[in-house]
Amino acid sequence: MQMDKQRYAVITGANGGIGRALCSAFNDEGYQVIALDRQETPHSDLVYKKYIVLNLFDYIQNEKYAADKNLEITAVLSQNQLHCLVNNAAIQVLGGVTSLTRADWNTTLAVNLQAPFFLTQALLPQLENTKGSVVNISSIHAKLSKPNFVAYATSKAALSGMTKAMALDLGERVRVNAIEPAAIATDMLKAGFSGKPEQYQQLKDYHPSKTIGEPNEVARLAVFLASEQSHFIHGSCIDISGGISSCLHDPD
Structure with missing residues (x-):
């Protein structure tokens, strides 16, 4: 695509399955694409x-580290042409009420909730310059969850709530939206079902669509x-849940 001005997108959690799809979709x-990830080496693709x-x-715990990283990110931007920040990175710590420390x-709240807020705050001047937007990758766990997801579900519910509050606060300056995916066929999800094809099929069948989402579906929605x-x-x-968020299951 030919453009008069370069557009930039900052994407966190870039090395993950959804992150790589996001980077490819925005590049296309x-x-x-300014790809951010905690891993020292970018994924091969x-x-x-x-x-x-x-x-x-570290970005949340160490203000000097955050300031240095903010400068490193903004130094890449040409004429402050940041059109989108995608807060995709997240950590999933499993545990229940009796075990969470x-x-x-x-860690969960720092990565999943505070980091999206403070990255948005840090990049706000550049986003305002283009009337850009923020896309937060939340989760179906913001509304529907299951045992041992207490911290993760709480952080995603807060992220979705923060999305709405930030939109009201920023008004016409910068748009803020969230995507709430259910099961997405990332390498991590597939690895969890390695050698368990019947269970993977059951997961598909549990969704009214009889499918599992693909990373590029999340990515294309973010681009839109x-x-x-x-x-x-x-x-x-x-x-974006294959209908599962509307599904009530009664006992057989």
Whole structure:
């Protein structure tokens, strides 16, 4: 795509399955992708203009580290042309009421909730310059969860709530939306079902669509939310769940 001005997208958690799909989709749409991830080395098939190592827990705990990383990110931007920040990175610490520790909570909330807020705050001048947008990758766990997901579900519910609150606070300056996926066929999900084809099929069948979502479905939705075609979508948390979020299961 040919453009008069370069558009930039900052994407966290870039090395993951959804992260790589996000980077590819934004690149295909003509964005210059600034990929952020805590891993020192980018994935072999990651598409990006600039790769920056960013540990989001350290970003929240250490103000100097955060300031240095903010400068590293903004130094890449050409004429402050940041059109989208995608807060995709997340950590999933499993545990219930009797087992979760303070460290579990601190890490989960730092990465899944505080980091999206403070990254948005840090990049707000650049986003305002283009009337850009923020896309937060939340989760179906914001609304529907299961045992041992207490910290993760709480953080995602808060992220979706924060999305709505930030949209009201920022008004016309920057649009803010969230995507709430259910099961997505990432390498991590597939690895969890390695050698268990029947259980993987059961997971598919549990969704009314009889399918599991693909990372590029989440990515294409994020690209749309960042585009001018979605100028009236603001403060929305969009379900992408194969219908499972509308499904009530009674005992057999």
